[in-house]
Amino acid sequence: QKEVEQNSGPLSVPEGAIASLNCTYSDRVSQSFFWYRQYSGKSPELIMSIYSNGDKEDGRFTAQLNKASQYVSLLIRDSQPSDSATYLCAVKGRRGGATNKLIFGTGTLLAVQP
C-alpha cells in the first residue's frame, strides 16, 4: 500500500462545475496535509494546507480532512480552464525527523473543459 494514494485521472469537468479531488493516506498519526498544484512543465506550488478535521475554505478552494477515515480532499468551485493542472496531495509525518518530510501522492490530473 502506498503511503499517499490519489487517482491519477484525468478528471474532466466542465467550466463552472465543482471539481472534487481525493487522497487517502496510510499513516494514522499524520497530522498535516497539503495540496500542491503543478502546471505542466512547472514546479509544484502550495495552494492549501489543513491540520484539523473538517473543512477549510480559501476562495474557490475547500480542503476537507477526515482523520478517522484517513482521507483528505480538495474541492474547487466554479472551475476555470486555468485550474487545469496536476494536483498533488502531500502528508507530513509526525514523529521525529519525519515532521520535516513531505510524502507526496502521484497526483491527479484535472482538465477543465471550456
Added chain:
Amino acid sequence: DAGVIQSPRHEVTEMGQEVTLRCKPISGHDYLFWYRQTMMRGLELLIYFNNNVPIDDSGMPEDRFSAKMPNASFSTLKIQPSEPRDSAVYFCASRSTGNSNQPQHFGDGTRLSIL
C-alpha cells in the same frame, strides 16, 4: 525576492557520465530538500538538509547518488555514473525554520535525460 534557483534547466548526457545538479535556496531558509519526479513514482524525497547538515538521506536510491551543501546558499546533487533510469525531473525546495508547516518553495527543476 529571488526564489529557489536551480541549474541547469535541462541536461542531456550519455550513460556513464557524471551529472551535477545545482541549487541555490531562498536566502534565510534553513531547510533544503532534493526531490525526483517521474511519471511512475511521482515526487520522491531524496535527501534533506538542515543548516547545511544532511538529516535524512534514506530516499537516495543508490551509492551513485550523492548530495552536498557546503554553505547556506548552495547545494549539489551528483550522479556518478549516470544510467538511463535516472532520467527524471529533479527539484530542489527550501523552507524557513521554525514551524515545520511552513511551505516548501520549489525551484523550476532540472529535466535530466540520460541516453
